Amino acid sequence: MVKITDVARRAGVSASTVSYALSGKRPISEETRQRVEAAARELGYRPHAGARALASSRSNVLALVVPLRAGIHVPVVMQFAVSVVTTARRYDHDVLLLTQEEGEYGLRRVADTALVDALIVMDVQLHDPRLRLLRSLDTPSVLIGFPSDPEGLTCIDLDFRAAGEACVEHLARLGHRVVALVGSPPEVYVRETAFAQRVVQGFTAAADRGGLVSSVHPCEASPAAARLVAEQLLREQPALTGVVVHNEAILEPLADAFEDLGLRVPTDLSLTAICPDELAESARVPITSVALPSAEVGERAVHLLMKKLDGGTVPESTLLAPAMTQRASTVPRTVG
Numbered sequence: 001m002v003k004i005t006d007v008a009r010r011a012g013v014s015a016s017t018v019s020y021a022l023s024g025k026r027p028i029s030e031e032t033r034q035r036v037e038a039a040a041r042e043l044g045y046r047p048h049a050g051a052r053a054l055a056s057s058r059s060n061v062l063a064l065v066v067p068l069r070a071g072i073h074v075p076v077v078m079q080f081a082v083s084v085v086t087t088a089r090r091y092d093h094d095v096l097l098l099t100q101e102e103g104e105y106g107l108r109r110v111a112d113t114a115l116v117d118a119l120i121v122m123d124v125q126l127h128d129p130r131l132r133l134l135r136s137l138d139t140p141s142v143l144i145g146f147p148s149d150p151e152g153l154t155c156i157d158l159d160f161r162a163a164g165e166a167c168v169e170h171l172a173r174l175g176h177r178v179v180a181l182v183g184s185p186p187e188v189y190v191r192e193t194a195f196a197q198r199v200v201q202g203f204t205a206a207a208d209r210g211g212l213v214s215s216v217h218p219c220e221a222s223p224a225a226a227r228l229v230a231e232q233l234l235r236e237q238p239a240l241t242g243v244v245v246h247n248e249a250i251l252e253p254l255a256d257a258f259e260d261l262g263l264r265v266p267t268d269l270s271l272t273a274i275c276p277d278e279l280a281e282s283a284r285v286p287i288t289s290v291a292l293p294s295a296e297v298g299e300r301a302v303h304l305l306m307k308k309l310d311g312g313t314v315p316e317s318t319l320l321a322p323a324m325t326q327r328a329s330t331v332p333r334t335v336g
Contacts, residue, residue: 002045010039061094062305063116067123068099071185073221073248076276076294080144083298084120091306104133111139118305120144126192140308142301145194156301156318160195163290163322164202167244167272170324175333176242176270178213180233182254183246186218199246199274221249230257241333245273252283270330286327293320
């Protein structure tokens with residue numbers, strides 16, 4: 001097994017210098033640090049995680065707070081979680097996954113026991129009751145999501161308002177004048193979950209700006225609920241030609257329901273979505289969509305957190321611009 005003394009011999013420095021260069025506990029010249037790191041890579045040396053944690057007074061563990069509440073689409077949540085875990089490992093950190101509704105008490109419990117060095121918090125609400133505590137904790141945190149007042153917090157996410165706008169603007173450019181948003185399950189809106197609310201804001205603003213007839217329909221994550229929403233839309237908006245879907249679980253069932261009711265995608269109805277690319281690409285009729293960049297968001301959240309842990313300055317707000325890919329599900333509206 002390669003020892004620290006082996007690295008010191010290869011780099012031509014003392015063992016203590018190797019320790020300082022790899023831990024950052026004391027300032028070392030850039031030239032020396034690079035020489036030490038090169039020697040460690042060449043020899044395959046990896047510091048013992050327990051010793052490193054003791055030396056730095058850190059646990060080398062991050063907490064990912066993901067309350068698995070009603071209305072949460074677990075496959076998408078797990079995409080974020082995998083990205084956070086794999087990126088944390090590049091920093092030699094493990095991840096503690098907290099899936100209960102921790103609330104203020106749970107966050108305080110985790111922070112006060114020194115179980116973790118820092119927190120990544122998901123499923124953020126516009127008026128999230130955890131925000132006051134997060135602002136006051138010594139434990140650094142990053143939120144994946146934007147509350148209504150992000151001041152004093154570090155937040156990152158897709159710009160969901162812009163994503164909602166992009167979907168409507170795309171349909172408007174194709175000549176669609178009557179559009180609907182089929183959104184998340186009702187309980188997601190009742191909780192004022194931030195990303196869902198932002199999509200509604202963007203969808204409504206763009207439709208009003210373009211003079212389109214529009215409506216918003218929460219939908220439970222089941223084929224039966226998708227069928228009921230499709231029937232309601234055709235009953236209430238018989239001139240409907242464009243639909244935006246922000247509910248991964250019902251994307252295919254909704255398209256099937258419309259077809260059963262006599263509207264084919266895209267001949268009679270153009271369909272757009274905010275969802276992972278792989279889901280949009282694998283649909284029977286590939287869906288025009290704004291990508292859900294879970295891998296990038298998770299990775300960048302960890303980068304922000306590690307920079308905060310190292311005493312660096314990070315931006316309070318990081319909004320990722322929506323990227324739309326046009327596929328076969330949207331075509332110009334036919335008149336006649």
